[in-house]
Amino acid sequence: MPETLQERVARLIRDSLGEPGSPLPSEAELVDRYGASRNTVRAALSALEAEGLITSSQGRTRRVREIRRWEWKMAEWEKAHNNDGDAWANTIKAQGGKPRNDLQILSIQAPADVAKALQIPAGTAIQARNRLRWVNDEPHQLSDSYFPPFVTDGNDLFWNPSDLGVPGGLLAATGHKQVRWHDTLTARMPSADEAQRLMMAPGTPLLIHSRVGYDTEARPVRYMVSRMAADRVEVSYDLNTDD
Amino acid sequence: MPETLQERVARLIRDSLGEPGSPLPSEAELVDRYGASRNTVRAALSALEAEGLITSSQGRTRRVREIRRWEWKMAEWEKAHNNDGDAWANTIKAQGGKPRNDLQILSIQAPADVAKALQIPAGTAIQARNRLRWVNDEPHQLSDSYFPPFVTDGNDLFWNPSDLGVPGGLLAATGHKQVRWHDTLTARMPSADEAQRLMMAPGTPLLIHSRVGYDTEARPVRYMVSRMAADRVEVSYDLNTDD
DNA sequence: TTGTTCGACTTGTTGGAACAAGTTGCTTGA
């Protein structure tokens, strides 16, 4: 199959990209340089944008995209006993970032995925804690936690937005200590709403981390789903042999 | 900021999408239905394609995209002592899939990221084992392993493509047992080459897993990078408290 | 010196047209 003109132009531009942050030639110059129409050049450029290689916004020169990722240590997260502050915030601070946190606590009816993870019937009334986390005043991730009724019922602590200063975390303080976790990771493109709320550049995927926490009796006590802009974060795990 | 016509059309189409696998109206019908030009309708459709919501190929009706993910259990991977076969292949088989494996062993000069992970100077001659893994004759992931010279030097076993049947894996058999691992996960859009090799649909990100394995003396003995089509895989970890 | 305005430059949006090329099913001929 022969290469189409827009593919050819995309390839030539891609191979001539400079350092991150450096400007691209204007559309008009690319039209001259490659002898293609403006539409064709634009098709090539939007392909590069969808690949996450360049930025563009109206009136401004296109530039080579630059990325900086923050590490999120998943194995230490809520496993550490000195979990008196926000473990995530501490991680970011340790890397020189300024973390921030919006928390919203609400009652919802469990959607299918939540119900499955918590092993309860779909539609059950449960509590959700929806967090929007920021780094350096840039939105970073949407982190939603869900708790089954037997954990939250008759426990006002869960309606308290400041869970800081609770040693071992909210669950340990209410007698539902987590001893096992099952994490899954995947990625997909964001919906329009997600892209807008996280101020994501086109061509940036969403990295999705979900965690189900189990207590000593192997009951699920928490389900957390974090949706992160993949160009701003790197999730890490430390493992070792048990023996 | 007012909604543009192509955004409006994209939104209306998005909201009217049916079941996975169901067909979309043709471009001509969408032109009639929304009173926009074909260019505008196509811009809306390619936005939806970039979001990973629909498929399209020449001559064929566009359809709502359907996805099926395979789980890859990272905590069990090479930690298990009964690692006599290929642990990844076993995982896939357990889920009803047919795994396959192309292995290529070659000598390369360490690129920057590999050198950093293995703590050796960039450009050092090292051994690479490049794998292309398939599930049901569909390409799934590119998995490349790199070993530092002190591990491979004078050890012909590493040039043997069939590492099956080596209890505990290749490294254990040569006296460099891994006891600690550091994993990182992130996502980005694939390059044109990656998209082609993995036969990835547009709007599909690459999920990238990297693992550095350390021996008992805390020396890095292996660096592995796996690039996976994110719509076909889900990475998982099982964690527990040590006490 | 400072602030505003304006013009030239950038990319974004939307329309139109024509032809290329892949797919699918029906018709037709062997």
Place this chain on the structure above:
DNA sequence: TCAAGCAACTTGTTCCAACAAGTCGAACAA
């Protein structure tokens, strides 16, 4: 019956044109 081939679909590629709208620096006025 079966295969080839054609017709009518589909999406893909490529051009042209015009105007909208954001950006940025230089010129100008206070």
